[in-house]
Amino acid sequence: MSGCPFHDAFSDHRAKGDAVPITFDGEDLTMIVGFQAVRKAARSHGEFSSDAPFRVPIPSEEDVRSVRQLPIEMDPPEHKGYRALIEPHFRRPLAPEYGERIEALLSELIDEAVERDSIEIVRDLALPLQSRALTYLFDVDESEAEEWISWGIHVFRDGEDGAAKGSVLEDYIHQKFDEAEQTPGASDFFSTLAHAEIDGTRLTREQCVGFANLAFAGGRDTVIQTVSSVFYLLTEKPDLMAKIQENPDLIPTTTEEFFRMVTPLTHIGRVNTEDRDVHGVSTPKDRRISLCWASANFDESVFKEPLEFQEDRKPNPHIAFGSGAHTCAGSHHARLIVRTLLRLLSERGISAQLLEKIDNVESHEYFERRTGFEKLVLKLEEGSV
C-alpha cells in the first residue's frame, strides 16, 4: 500500500476494464470497477438484485445476524414502501435544531480533546460521537448511547474480547421492541417501526429487527472511520483549516471531496439474476457482484487528478453513499457531522500532531485498502491555525 493518505486500490483493476473477476475470502465475485458501470449496475435491480438476505454486505453475514436487513436487502418496487417508513427519521438532520444539537455535541467533545495531552481519536472521540449522535437520529434519550458505546468499535466482532457481538445487538434490539410495543404514539425509531404498517399490515418482529439491525450496523463503522479520518486529515493537510477559515464556502465541497477520497464503504454486493456477460466477465446466475464504490470514486475518466484532494472540486459526482433507490439513508446525518466538524475545527483553529497510528486495512488477495484506523493518537491544539 502506498504511503499517500488516500489510496486508489483499484487502478490496476480499472485498467483491465469495467469489471474484473476476483476471489474474496474464497468466494468468486465479479467486481464492477468503472464509475459509469458501477452507477448503472446499482440502478439495474432486475439484473443485479438486492433481494438476498445476508448477501448484500461483502463478506456475507449469515454467521453474524439472524434476520434480513431492511430496507437494503430487497428490490424496488417493494423497497419503496419500506424505505418510506424510516425516511422521516433519516431526514431529521435536515432540520436546524438537529444541526444545533450536533454542533453542541461536537463542541463538547472537542473541548475535552484539546484539554488532554493526547487523545485516542477512534475510541475516545469518534465512538462516543457516533453513538451519541445516533440517539438524535433515533429520537431516543442520549443516555441510551452508553450501552452502544460499551459494544466497542465493531458491533459484530470487536477484537478486544474476540467474541461474536451480533447476538448482543440482536438481544438489545428485541428488548427495545418489547418496550416499544407498549408505547403506541411514541416518536422514537423503535416505536415508529413497532407500530408501522405496510399495506394495512403491521411489520413482523423479524422485519422490525431487520430495520434496526441495519441502522446500527450501517451507521457505525462508517461514521467512526469517517470522523477518525477527518482528524487524520488535520495532520496530512495542515493548511486546510486555514483555507476553510478564510473561505467557509469550502465546507460543503471539502465534505464531498472527503467522502470521495475516504469512501468509508469499499463495496457492496448484489446477486446476479441470470448467466450473463458483465463487461466481459462471464458471470453465472447467483454469483455475487461487487459494486466497488471505492474504485468508481477514483475513476480518472470522471474525476480529474483523482488522487489529488481538491477541497473545491465541483462537480463531484462521487458515489460514496451509493446510487439509485438504495442511496444511503444515513447520508444527511453523516454529511452534517462532517460539515459541522470542519466548521468547528476551522473556526477554532485546531491543529493536530500525530503521536501514534495503526491503520485499519482491508487486506485481500485482490486488493489492499485503508478504510480508517484501529488506533489514532493525536495531540490537538487550539488557536494554532
Place this chain on the structure above:
Amino acid sequence: MAKVTFITEDGDHVIAEDADGSLMQVARDHDIEGIDGACGGVCSCATCHVKVKAEWLAKVGKATEEEQDLLDLEDDTDERSRLSCQIEITDELDGLIVEVAPL
C-alpha cells in the same frame, strides 16, 4: 423576493410566496417532496433536480457546465432540466413554475 410554484411528482402545486436565495433552499424551507439537496448545493448529488416550465427557460437560463456534467449522469433529464441549487432567485423569476423530478 419572488413567488415560485413547485409541482411535485404527485401533481400537487406548492407555492412559495417569499422565495429568496437558491431555489433548492426555497424547496427545502417549504419541505417540497422530491428535493433533498443532500450535498448542500455543490453539484455532487443531483437530488435537487427540477424541470423548468418551458416558458421560463429563457429567463432561468441554461445549466452551467459543472451542473450539466452531473445532469448527464441522470436517467430522466431533458433540455428543461436544472439543478435547483444552481438557480438563484431574482425578481425577474417572480412567478416561476418548476416540476420536481423524482429522486
